[in-house]
Amino acid sequence: GDSVTQMEGPVTLSEEAFLTINCTYTATGYPSLFWYVQYPGEGLQLLLKATKADDKGSNKGFEATYRKETTSFHLEKGSVQVSDSAVYFCALHAGGTSYGKLTFGQGTILTVHP
Amino acid sequence: EAQVTQNPRYLITVTGKKLTVTCSQNMNHEYMSWYRQDPGLGLRQIYYSMNVEVTDKGDVPEGYKVSRKEKRNFPLILESPSPNQTSLYFCASRRSGTGPYEQYFGPGTRLTVT
Numbered sequence: 001g002d003s004v005t006q007m008e009g010p011v012t013l014s015e016e017a018f019l020t021i022n023c024t025y026t027a028t029g030y031p032s033l034f035w036y037v038q039y040p041g042e043g044l045q046l047l048l049k050a051t052k053a054d055d056k057g058s059n060k061g062f063e064a065t066y067r068k069e070t071t072s073f074h075l076e077k078g079s080v081q082v083s084d085s086a087v088y089f090c091a092l093h094a095g096g097t098s099y100g101k102l103t104f105g106q107g108t109i110l111t112v113h114p
Numbered sequence: 115e116a117q118v119t120q121n122p123r124y125l126i127t128v129t130g131k132k133l134t135v136t137c138s139q140n141m142n143h144e145y146m147s148w149y150r151q152d153p154g155l156g157l158r159q160i161y162y163s164m165n166v167e168v169t170d171k172g173d174v175p176e177g178y179k180v181s182r183k184e185k186r187n188f189p190l191i192l193e194s195p196s197p198n199q200t201s202l203y204f205c206a207s208r209r210s211g212t213g214p215y216e217q218y219f220g221p222g223t224r225l226t227v228t
Contacts, residue, residue, distance in 0.1 A: 032214030
């Protein structure tokens with residue numbers, strides 16, 4: 001079945017550091033890929049998405065490129081801020097008979113210190 | 115404001131005492147679903163509904179029931195809660211269709227079963 005694997009956390013960085021959170025997936029067909037972010041005490045919010053190979057999703061300084069050859073969708077940001085502290089989830093949408101279901105990775109906790 | 119609401123936000127109960135977690139969305143979405151979030155496991159889908167009176171099991175449906183009598187509401191019912199249902203629960207909604215549409219999540223309900 002479909003699955004998503006994220007790098008182990010938690011990740012702790014200083015403000016303005018470079019961020020990478022690794023995400024790899026296993027799926028049949030051609031899934032769409034997402035990053036969702038969960039701020040403390042809140043529900044998940046869509047951060048960015050990519051729907052086909054080589055697409056780059058971007059939002060709020062975050063970027064991720066859909067790499068079919070390596071089945072990866074790593075999240076990057078050049079300079080993190082304290083306000084980026086949150087839990088980040090990589091997810092895939094297989095479409096078709098799975099309809100609206102998202103398959104999530106285990107989540108990566110990011111803490112950014114001033 | 116487009117939103118998904120859940121109630122209650124926090125709930126502590128005892129084994130076997132029936133409970134209902136409510137979910138409501140104001141975006142006229144056809145598709146709604148419930149997920150549970152557990153450490154190290156990410157989010158897993160419990161049940162989903164493609165429209166009024168149409169519901170189906172997700173990946174972890176055991177011990178849960180749902181109903182969809184109105185488009186905006188999708189309550190999650192635990193008829194006889196057990197400690198292994200202690201978790202963080204999220205309701206989500208999205209537009210209909212098989213495309214990679216954004217899902218909108220509620221703020222979560224933290225349930226503890228003793």
